[in-house]
Amino acid sequence: xxxxxxxxxxxxxxxxxxxxxxxxxxxxxxxxxxxxxxxxxxxxxxxxxxxxxxxxxxxxxxxxxxxxxxxxxxxxxxxxxxxxxxxxxxxxxxxxxxxxxxxxxxxxxxxxxxxxxxxxxxxxxxxxxxxxxxxxxxxxxxxxxxxxxxxxxxxxxxxxxxxxxxxxxxxxxxxxxxxxxxxxxxxxxxxxx
Amino acid sequence: xxxxxxxxxxxxxxxxxxxxxxxxxxxxxxxxxxxxxxxxxxxxxxxxxxxxxxxxxxxxxxxxxxxxxxxxxxxxxxxxxxxxxxxxxxxxxxxxxxxxxxxxxxxxxxxxxxxxxxxxxxxxxxxxxxxxxxxxxxxxxxxxxxxxxxxxxxxxxxxxxxxxxxxxxxxxxxxxxxxxxxxxxxxxxxxxxxxxxxxxxxxxxxxxxxxxxxxxxxxxxxxxxxxxxxxxxxxxxxxxxxxxxxxxxxxxxxxxxxxxxxxxxxxxxxxxxxxxxxxxxxxxxxxxxxxxxxxxxxxxxxxxxxxxxxxxxxxxxxxxxxxxxxxxxxxxxxxxxxxxxxxxxxxxx
Numbered sequence: 001x002x003x004x005x006x007x008x009x010x011x012x013x014x015x016x017x018x019x020x021x022x023x024x025x026x027x028x029x030x031x032x033x034x035x036x037x038x039x040x041x042x043x044x045x046x047x048x049x050x051x052x053x054x055x056x057x058x059x060x061x062x063x064x065x066x067x068x069x070x071x072x073x074x075x076x077x078x079x080x081x082x083x084x085x086x087x088x089x090x091x092x093x094x095x096x097x098x099x100x101x102x103x104x105x106x107x108x109x110x111x112x113x114x115x116x117x118x119x120x121x122x123x124x125x126x127x128x129x130x131x132x133x134x135x136x137x138x139x140x141x142x143x144x145x146x147x148x149x150x151x152x153x154x155x156x157x158x159x160x161x162x163x164x165x166x167x168x169x170x171x172x173x174x175x176x177x178x179x180x181x182x183x184x185x186x187x188x189x190x191x192x193x
Numbered sequence: 194x195x196x197x198x199x200x201x202x203x204x205x206x207x208x209x210x211x212x213x214x215x216x217x218x219x220x221x222x223x224x225x226x227x228x229x230x231x232x233x234x235x236x237x238x239x240x241x242x243x244x245x246x247x248x249x250x251x252x253x254x255x256x257x258x259x260x261x262x263x264x265x266x267x268x269x270x271x272x273x274x275x276x277x278x279x280x281x282x283x284x285x286x287x288x289x290x291x292x293x294x295x296x297x298x299x300x301x302x303x304x305x306x307x308x309x310x311x312x313x314x315x316x317x318x319x320x321x322x323x324x325x326x327x328x329x330x331x332x333x334x335x336x337x338x339x340x341x342x343x344x345x346x347x348x349x350x351x352x353x354x355x356x357x358x359x360x361x362x363x364x365x366x367x368x369x370x371x372x373x374x375x376x377x378x379x380x381x382x383x384x385x386x387x388x389x390x391x392x393x394x395x396x397x398x399x400x401x402x403x404x405x406x407x408x409x410x411x412x413x414x415x416x417x418x419x420x421x422x423x424x425x426x427x428x429x430x431x432x433x434x435x436x437x438x439x440x441x442x443x444x445x446x447x448x449x450x451x452x453x454x455x456x457x458x459x460x461x462x463x464x465x466x467x468x469x470x471x472x473x474x475x476x477x478x479x480x481x482x483x484x485x486x487x488x489x490x491x492x493x494x495x496x497x498x499x500x501x502x503x504x505x506x507x508x509x510x511x512x513x514x515x516x517x518x519x520x521x522x523x524x525x526x527x528x529x530x531x532x533x534x535x536x537x538x539x540x541x542x
Contacts, residue, residue: 027220032223033517035234037232037237037518039510045516111492111494120320156212160209164209165209
């Protein structure tokens with residue numbers, strides 16, 4: 001880990017907001033597509049699959065970046081249960097970002113569907129055909145999607161709580177558009193202390 | 194750092210709550226939870242079920258069937274319509290399923306009007322062309338919503354529900370006429386199977402052709418009365434096709450028909466004029482028949498929107514609805530696999 005950043009690195013912030021848009025779109029597309037028989041069903045499915053694979057790739061990059069650069073420390077005065085919730089929910093978010101696309105890919109594989117991305121471009125099956133595996137993965141993909149969405153709502157609520165109620169700088173570690181992680185003079189003293 | 198609060202920040206907390214509730218509500222709306230009238234795949238699939246409930250572990254429609262394997266022998270002519278690899282001259286492995294258009298997997302063969310053929314053709318590059326065709330020359334209705342209404346009429350306890358539906362929907366007449374007056378045959382091998390829905394083929398130059406396709410039997414169809422068919426036993430179609438294919442491979446010519454501009458491509462109740470250009474693209478050969486329990490077709494979803502590059506869906510609204518409903522049916526029946534009688538008489542013939 002490199003020092004104690006005030007903010008996430010620009011790359012981390014970029015990945016966060018890009019993936020935030022992708023994942024929210026993904027969840028809305030998911031619940032939308034399974035509830036309609038209109039022609040948009042096919043359009044939504046055709047977006048869902050490649051977008052899921054894109055999220056998987058981004059999540060793996062993001063995990064590597066996170067392991068390399070770490071995260072700004074939480075405020076020292078944050079109550080212990082909130083710290084625990086913050087750390088735990090981030091583990092869960094990373095796990096879901098990686099697991100959900102794999103579950104979807106595995107589920108299609110177990111049903112012997114071709115995993116088509118664009119045109120004739122497709123991915124190999126990662127599991128043998130199996131009705132029991134398909135059911136297990138389908139259930140996991142379905143229920144974890146709602147858990148994922150609930151966790152994102154919690155994440156948003158917590159971020160806004162930091163921004164509007166505690167005003168403790170946590171929100172700004174990710175929300176800032178600044179490119180450089182410049183250290184304010186007032187804080188230099190604090191870091192040195 | 195943390196600003197000390199004089200009082201509880203109700204305004205901020207309310208703002209946060211309102212935001213989270215708004216996002217959650219948008220999600221619920223997208224999921225259709227505020228739209229009970231929305232036609233969902235689940236509703237469509239449930240509408241097939243008889244009053245006694247769906248046959249667990251089975252397809253929710255076309256529940257009775259038998260698997261076959263074989264080959265598609267492309268003659269190369271299809272390449273002028275579509276760049277799909279399946280039309281390049283050659284032989285490609287086929288997995289298929291002869292089936293009956295009923296939600297009852299134990300229906301007597303002579304009681305089911307619609308016969309179908311599910312098809313999956315694979316090419317070495319890993320692409321697939323899946324199709325599910327039936328022997329009717331046209332589809333009963335023009336939109337998935339009206340189809341749902343037809344299913345509801347068929348499942349209705351009212352005596353004349355279907356007649357009332359037919360009277361209210363004149364588009365049903367061509368199908369109704371076929372169902373009532375069209376010939377019946379004694380064999381899956383003597384049926385012509387039609388895609389009914391239109392699709393778009395894209396050729397090597399990028400030009401698009403709206404098409405429908407049919408499988409024309411090599412076997413000569415022989416009309417048989419339903420009374421005579423009933424005497425052949427409840428499973429005569431499966432017994433007959435197993436014996437017939439064991440004796441010799443059975444063939445169909447695949448013919449692709451190209452729409453003229455202005456033809457009703459979005460409405461499967463309307464046949465296209467007989468003079469439309471048609472191209473024979475190859476031959477389907479059924480080489481081996483296998484009972485569905487333990488057979489290779491049971492866990493395959495013959496989703497008509499699984500298409501290779503060079504083919505796509507058209508303005509016909511049915512393939513999307515079928516894809517959504519077939520997926521729902523697949524998810525249900527694979528989860529009910531324990532209810533599927535895998536050990537029943539096996540190879541019935």
